[in-house]
């Protein structure tokens with residue numbers, strides 16, 4: 001997790017989600033991180049977290065059960081409270097709220113046609129999906145990215161919202177020293193075309209261009225996109 005991703009994502013996702021509320025929010029490819037649902041947890045009755053890797057799901061469960069978590073989320077909760085116009089001293093209430101609304105931490109595979117186990121969602125699907133830095137990082141080319149986008153859309157009800165956040169221009173990331181993992185380098189127009197092809201109406205797209213000092217060599221990301229779209 002990169003700090004710039006986190007801070008920028010929080011700010012954009014808040015400004016994006018003011019009007020989005022509902023019963024079920026699904027975070028696709030949560031990783032071990034919570035920042036992407038810290039605001040959404042106030043607007044949904046139930047939040048489902050998901051990741052491909054058991055180690056990440058265990059980390060999330062540890063935090064939810066107030067066990068030993070390897071990440072201290074306090075500063076992130078405080079920051080989100082500030083962004084929401086609340087006092088940062090209310091951060092513990094937000095943490096309690098998040099713990100109370102997360103109903104499940106599930107295995108997910110965006111390369112499967114229905115990426116989650118179906119019994120956890122109503123037949124109509126979730127009200128909202130959020131997915132940050134997942135689809136492009138697990139897709140080696142545009143076709144694979146488009147399939148993954150189609151697949152996660154099967155989890156979303158018609159008229160539901162997708163908040164898709166991801167890296168632009170990334171052709172690789174370093175999985176370990178010397179281990180370069182190839183991924184699809186997306187550009188803005190491809191993101192728009194992919195959303196359209198998957199049956200979404202694009203409501204908002206923001207692009208954050210990475211300043212040179214953020215380019216530290218662990219990947220070749222040039223920017224971050226923040227898309228808010230509605231399933232038609």
Ligand SMILES: C[S@@+](CC[C@H](N)C(=O)[O-])C[C@H]1O[C@@H](n2cnc3c(N)ncnc32)[C@H](O)[C@@H]1O
Nearest residue numbers: 029030031033052053108109110132133134138
């Ligand atoms: C770059 S991380 C993003 C994590 C988090 N959403 C964030 O914003 O920091 C990508 C995540 O995708 C997960 N992943 C890997 N393969 C996947 C797959 N086939 N389906 C869904 N998620 C996958 C990884 O385990 C990892 O947690």
